[in-house]
Amino acid sequence: MNLLDSTPIDVQNTFSPQHPFAMINADTLEACRYLPQNLFSLIITSPPYNIGKQYEQQTSLARYLEAQQQIIEQLIPLLKPSGSLCWQVLDPFAGVGSTLIAAAKHGRRAVGIDRDADYCQIAKDRLLAFQAGNLKLRPLGKPVHKPSGREKVTQVPAQWSLIA
Numbered sequence: 001m002n003l004l005d006s007t008p009i010d011v012q013n014t015f016s017p018q019h020p021f022a023m024i025n026a027d028t029l030e031a032c033r034y035l036p037q038n039l040f041s042l043i044i045t046s047p048p049y050n051i052g053k054q055y056e057q058q059t060s061l062a063r064y065l066e067a068q069q070q071i072i073e074q075l076i077p078l079l080k081p082s083g084s085l086c087w088q089v090l091d092p093f094a095g096v097g098s099t100l101i102a103a104a105k106h107g108r109r110a111v112g113i114d115r116d117a118d119y120c121q122i123a124k125d126r127l128l129a130f131q132a133g134n135l136k137l138r139p140l141g142k143p144v145h146k147p148s149g150r151e152k153v154t155q156v157p158a159q160w161s162l163i164a
Helices: 029-032 060-077 097-104 117-133 158-162
Strands: 020-024 089-093 109-114
Touching: 020 029, 020 117, 029 060, 029 109, 089 097, 089 158, 097 109, 097 117, 097 158
Parallel strands: 020 109, 089 109
Antiparallel strands: none
C-alpha cells in the first residue's frame, strides 16, 4: 500500500482494517476496548501532562499515575507480540495528529484517539493538508521555541520529589 500517492486520504471516525487512517473522538480507555488485539507494531503517545492545561483537568499525582496505569493496561493487548516493526501506529492521545502525519510521511498506517472533537477535526485537516503538500513542516532539529526554564511545563512538579 502506497500511502503517499495522489489517492485522497480517507480519515475514518472509527477503526476499520480496510482504511489506513482513523481519528477517533472518544475517551482512550473506552476506544481501546473496541480495537483488535495484537494489531499495532508500535504505540507512540504524548499523554496529558496533568498541569492544568485548557484541555485537561489537573488531579493529584497519585490519581494521574493510576489513570496512566489503566491506559497502559489497555494498550498492551493491542500490541503485536513482536512489537518491533512500525507498520501500524496507535496514538491514544493524538491531539492535532502529529503522529498520524509522521506515519503518513513514512508510508505507515495510523489510528489516533482524542476526546476533543476540535482536535480530531484539526488532525484530519492537517493530514489532508500534508497529503496536498500544503502543511507547513518544521525542519528536523529546529526548535519550536527555546524555553527559558521558567515555564510551568519545563519545571519538575514539586509533588514528584516525594516519589523516590
